Amino acid sequence: MAIEDMAFLIPVLPALAFVLTFFLGKKLPNGGAIIPIIAIFTSFVISLMITLNLLQNPEQVVSQSYNWFAILNVGVLIDPLAAVMLSMVSFVSLLIHIYAVGYMSHDKAQPRYFAETALFTAAMLGVVLSDNILQFFICWELVGLCSYLLIGFWFEKPSAASAAKKAFLTTRVGDVMFLAGIILLFADIFRIFNGSIPEGVYVLRFDEIFTHIPEIAALNTQIFGFEVSHLTIITLLFFGGAVGKSGQFPLHVWLPDAMEGPTTVSALIHAATMVTAGVYLVARTFPMFLAAPYSLLVVAYLGAFTALFAATMGLVMNDIKRVLAFSTISQLGYMMLGLGMGAVIGVTAVGDSLFHLINHAFFKALLFLCAGSVIHAVGTQDIRQMGGVRKVMPITFATMLIASLALAGFGIPGTSIGVSGFFSKDPIIEAAYLFGESTENWVPYLFSIVAALLTSIYIFRLIFMTFTGKPRTNYGGHESPSVMTVPLMILGVLALVFGALTKTGFGKFLEETFANNFVNMDIHALAEIGKYHLASHGAGSEPLLILWMPVIVAIAGLLISYLIYGMRIIDMSSIVSRKNPIYKLLYNRYYQNAIFTQFLAVKVIYEGLALAGRAIDRGFDWTVYLIGHIFTEASDGLRLLQTGVVQNYATSVVTGVSLLIILVKLILEVF
Amino acid sequence: MIPLFYYLALSAIIFSIGLFGFMTQRSGIRMLMCVELMLNAANINLVAFSSYNGDLTGQVFALYSIALAAAEAAIGFAILMSIYRVRDMIDLNKINVLRW
Numbered sequence: 051m052a053i054e055d056m057a058f059l060i061p062v063l064p065a066l067a068f069v070l071t072f073f074l075g076k077k078l079p080n081g082g083a084i085i086p087i088i089a090i091f092t093s094f095v096i097s098l099m100i101t102l103n104l105l106q107n108p109e110q111v112v113s114q115s116y117n118w119f120a121i122l123n124v125g126v127l128i129d130p131l132a133a134v135m136l137s138m139v140s141f142v143s144l145l146i147h148i149y150a151v152g153y154m155s156h157d158k159a160q161p162r163y164f165a166e167t168a169l170f171t172a173a174m175l176g177v178v179l180s181d182n183i184l185q186f187f188i189c190w191e192l193v194g195l196c197s198y199l200l201i202g203f204w205f206e207k208p209s210a211a212s213a214a215k216k217a218f219l220t221t222r223v224g225d226v227m228f229l230a231g232i233i234l235l236f237a238d239i240f241r242i243f244n245g246s247i248p249e250g251v252y253v254l255r256f257d258e259i260f261t262h263i264p265e266i267a268a269l270n271t272q273i274f275g276f277e278v279s280h281l282t283i284i285t286l287l288f289f290g291g292a293v294g295k296s297g298q299f300p301l302h303v304w305l306p307d308a309m310e311g312p313t314t315v316s317a318l319i320h321a322a323t324m325v326t327a328g329v330y331l332v333a334r335t336f337p338m339f340l341a342a343p344y345s346l347l348v349v350a351y352l353g354a355f356t357a358l359f360a361a362t363m364g365l366v367m368n369d370i371k372r373v374l375a376f377s378t379i380s381q382l383g384y385m386m387l388g389l390g391m392g393a394v395i396g397v398t399a400v401g402d403s404l405f406h407l408i409n410h411a412f413f414k415a416l417l418f419l420c421a422g423s424v425i426h427a428v429g430t431q432d433i434r435q436m437g438g439v440r441k442v443m444p445i446t447f448a449t450m451l452i453a454s455l456a457l458a459g460f461g462i463p464g465t466s467i468g469v470s471g472f473f474s475k476d477p478i479i480e481a482a483y484l485f486g487e488s489t490e491n492w493v494p495y496l497f498s499i500v501a502a503l504l505t506s507i508y509i510f511r512l513i514f515m516t517f518t519g520k521p522r523t524n525y526g527g528h529e530s531p532s533v534m535t536v537p538l539m540i541l542g543v544l545a546l547v548f549g550a551l552t553k554t555g556f557g558k559f560l561e562e563t564f565a566n567n568f569v570n571m572d573i574h575a576l577a578e579i580g581k582y583h584l585a586s587h588g589a590g591s592e593p594l595l596i597l598w599m600p601v602i603v604a605i606a607g608l609l610i611s612y613l614i615y616g617m618r619i620i621d622m623s624s625i626v627s628r629k630n631p632i633y634k635l636l637y638n639r640y641y642q643n644a645i646f647t648q649f650l651a652v653k654v655i656y657e658g659l660a661l662a663g664r665a666i667d668r669g670f671d672w673t674v675y676l677i678g679h680i681f682t683e684a685s686d687g688l689r690l691l692q693t694g695v696v697q698n699y700a701t702s703v704v705t706g707v708s709l710l711i712i713l714v715k716l717i718l719e720v721f
Numbered sequence: 722m723i724p725l726f727y728y729l730a731l732s733a734i735i736f737s738i739g740l741f742g743f744m745t746q747r748s749g750i751r752m753l754m755c756v757e758l759m760l761n762a763a764n765i766n767l768v769a770f771s772s773y774n775g776d777l778t779g780q781v782f783a784l785y786s787i788a789l790a791a792a793e794a795a796i797g798f799a800i801l802m803s804i805y806r807v808r809d810m811i812d813l814n815k816i817n818v819l820r821w
Contacts, residue, residue, distance in 0.1 A: 694820035696752070696813050697744055704740065 053099045054112045057126045060096055060136060060179060061189075063089040064172035072165035081160020083151045086168035090147060093175060094140035101133040105555075108562040115181060115252060123252040127181030131404065131563040134556075135178045135330055138408050142322035142415045143171040145537040149419050150314040152534035153426060157312075163203060167318060170196035174323040178330060182254040183232055186334070190228070190295070190327060194221050197324050201311040213310035220304040224294015228331075231287030235259065238266050238280055256334065263341045267579045281342040281579075288335055289349055296328025298386060299356045302379045303642055309371040309431075313422030316371060320378040321415035326407055329385045333400050337564065340392055341579040350390025350485070354497035357383030359640075361504035365511070366636045369431045370421045373512050374414070377457065380501055381410050384478055387494060391481035393582045394488050396573045397564045401557030402481060406474035408556075409549050413456035413471055416541040420450035423530045423538065424516060430523075433515040440517040442528065445535045447517045449542035454513050456545040458506040458604040463597040470549030472601070475502065477557075479600050488583060502600050506607020514615035728769035736762035749801045749811035753794065760790050 067089035075082030103110060108130065115125035128136065147167065154163055173196055176189030202214025232254070239253045242265045252258060269280040292298070297305040305325070309316055319325060332339060332349060339345045357380045364376035388403030395402075423446045424439055425431055440447040452469070459475045461468020479498045486492040529535065564573065577584050638644070739758030746752050764783045771779025801811050808816070 692820070694817040700740075700744055704744075 053096065053103065054110075054114075056096050057100060057112045057114070057128055057179065060093045060140070061172045061175040063093050064168045064175065068165050068169040068172060071161055071168060075161025075164060080151050080155070081164050083147065083160070083164050086164050086171070087144065087147050087151075089168065090140055090144045090171055093171075094137065094144050097133065097136035097140050100128050101130075101137050104128070104130055104133050104562075105559060108559070113181060115255065117252075121247045121251065121253050122184055123182055123255060124185055125181035125252075125255070126179050127256065128179055129563045130559050131333060131400065132178050134404065134408060134560070135326070136175060138411050139171065139174050139178060139322045139326075142411050142541075143167075143174075143318060145541060146314050146317050146322065146415060146419070149317075149422075149534050149537040150312075152531045153314050153422055154312065159203070163200075163312070166196055166199050166203070167315070170200060170318060170323050174327065177327050181256060182252060183235070183256065183259065183335075184254045186331070187228065187232055190291070190331075191225065193324055193327055194218065194225060194295075197221070197308070197319060200315040200318070201308045203311050203315060207310065210310035213304075213307040217304035217308050220301050221294040224291045224301055224328075227287045227294070228291025231284045231291070234280065234287065235266070235284050238262075238269060238284070241269075242266070259335075260337050263338060263576065264579060266338075267341050279343055281338060282345050285335065285339050285342040285345040286348060288331060288338075289345065289352075292328030292331045292386075293352070294328070295331070296325050296382045296386070297356075297379045298328070298352055298383065299359055300642070302356065302360065303639075303646060305379055306367075306372050306375040306639070309369065309375055313371065313418055313425060316375070317415045317418035317422065320375070320418060321411040325378060325382055326411065329382065329389065329403065329407055332386070332389050333404055336389065336392065336397065336400050337576055339389070339580075340396070340573065340582065341576040343581045346390050346393040346580070346582065348390075349386055350393060350482075350494050353383045353386025353388070353390055354482070354494040354501075355383070356380070357387060357501040358497040358504070359383075361501045361508065363636055363639050364508040365504060366633060367508075368434050370424065370433050370436075370512065370516065371418070371431055373433075373508060374417050374421060377417075377505065377509065378410075378414055380505060381406070381414070381457070383501070384475060384498065385410070387482060387498060388478040390494070391478065391485055394485045394584060395481050396577060396584045397561050398557060399481065400563070401560040402474070402477040404560055405549075405552075405556045406471075406478060409456065409470040409474040409545070412541055412548060413453040413469075413545040416449055416453040416538065416545050417457065419534070419538055419541065420446050420453065423534055424450075426530055426534075427528055433512060435523040436516045437519045437522040438517070439521075443530070445529060445538065449535075449538040450517070451513060452542045453545050454509045456549075457509050458607060459502065459600055460604055461601060463601065466550045466553070468550060470545050470547070473549035473553040476597075476600050480596070483596050499599060499603060503603040503607050506604040507611050510608050510611035511615050514611055518616060725769060725773050728765060732762045732765040732769070735759075735765065747812050747814055749804070749813050750798070752813065753797045753801070756797075757790060757794060760786065 064086060067086040071082040071085045074085070078084065100112060112126060112128035115123045118124045147164070150163070150167070154160055157163065170193065173189050173192035177186055177193060180186035180189060198214050198218040201217050202210050204210045205214070236253060239259065239262055240247075242262055243251075243253075247253060263281065266284070267279050267281040270277045271280060271283065272278075273283075294301045305320075308319055311319075339349065360376045360379035360383060364373050364380060367373045367376060385403045385406050388406055389399055391402070392399035423443065424436070427443060427446075428436055428439065430436070456469040456471035459469070459472040461472030461476075463476065479495070479502065482495040482498045486495040574584065635641070736759050739755045739760075739762060742755035742758065743752055746755065764786050767779045767783040767786070771777060771783070804816060805811050
């Protein structure tokens, strides 16, 4: 049996593990953790084998389709893009599951935990290997459901329950846009076929969609007096879905609150499963974005803005997991920016962005698992109450330091020396520079550089506050058991060397996605449809200062953090106070929560929509009541005819029959 | 042979008696008897036409009708008996609990 035939098992095995763990978990040790671990390990092995096979024979893409009903299908598509995602998702998820055996050992609801995380992983794997947009959407929604269940895992805590609800509702806003995009896309393809779909054509398959890109791009609609291509509308709606799932501004509000779940769940959401789905959606449909005017620019600007916006908030958070949450939002902004840079560098952008996604998955999972390890030992999430944890937990400290270096992006440009984040963040920033050069628009580049500086500051603030100095409160604590530290070390090694090992091959491998598998994928022609001017020369030929800039700001950030939080030379107490308006603004997260709850929820939804809805409802009620009332009144009068006296009835019968006879007689007489 | 007209006249008279009784009487049993009269007026018609036409179908029909009338009478009387047991009278105009 060829490995390709087992591709469908990749999501199916964790899904089976979900069922088994759910029902049998109670009877097994550790809440049946062994079942999902084995299932996900098998998925990982299959994914890895397919990936390795694709590395050698890039044209051997796994593509299987089965008729579902009518013109829709279910299928598996594993091209290089999907393959690297599958391997990463299953691998990180596997490590998190192993780690969770230790982390969740004191929890009573272990079977539920492992069942739900298995389903979460299955749903994400399903998203990645979908070969049509509808299946993609179904799995996408399943991911949303699992995130709801897992964020609200400790549902007896009101804050967790409301965080789960918030995550679900916020991502729902994006999901509705995504669904609208799918519907519009379906309608357009249907129109292109003139309503008669040939036998064996599945309209929502990615390759089918991509062959129709020029025709969809040619369809135009007037919006506010502007001619807008349908493709732009569809891609922006898709991007709306990605904004919700990947926590881009303004729908990022759910991500920091998602910290209410167990730390392992945060690691799953932030590294492997949920938030990367949005980036993957844009990468998957990248040819559409490339052919859609303005779409990539929107992606780029919003990504750059989110990267900076989230980083500023990460500076002032005191909850160790919140800092990491804002860091995730910021890094996702980088990935989106990287994809948006397709406007100048074409499909290379997908390689850059996905490279950052994979590296980020490793170091962010590592950061969260380290944070979990610290929380597990110290018993608090507030970094002001920690300090000096390095002495208690040397392994955690070492791995967390590696992850932080990777996040900040330390390395030497032009060589293979550097941590993984360096090799993936740099190309994105360089692409942003290229974008500035070719369009004279430096906003994305400036945003990304400032965000890089802030990234370095906030992550080392976290390190210095947590691990160095003297303990600020009297916590006990000990190094975590080896079931927790071994995944940390594996991820640590990957965060350290993965970037350096794969920096040249990765992008090239991903470009095969668009070179080999889809018909008629002429990137330059697509970019022409989208009116993007691809740069003639690639990234990497910038002035030396530009090449060194990300590293310089990273080192600067480290120094600033060291001076403030390590040496405590600069006194921050005057700045870090509730009286400082900027600090207050950042600490309250730009009052976005307040705006959403006070204004959107109360004013718009409750007082506006709900009251209007009530008025409309009353209107309908009134009509329904009126009709009912007419009939009750009428029957109230008419029932008096039913006297109940038999003779009355007999009289009417006889009268009626007599009249009938007379009538018949008369008619016969006349004619 | 007696002409058809006589039979029809007899039938009409009996029917009218039945109808009159049905419309004027209050006692349930009398009303039921009047219904029987009307039914039998119709039976006379059936048999008369049958005999006049030389076709036995009408007479067979009349037999069915008589059997049905017997069944109907049995049920009707049974109902009236039960009503009498409960209410001590069988004035159908006063049996009106189900009315509005």
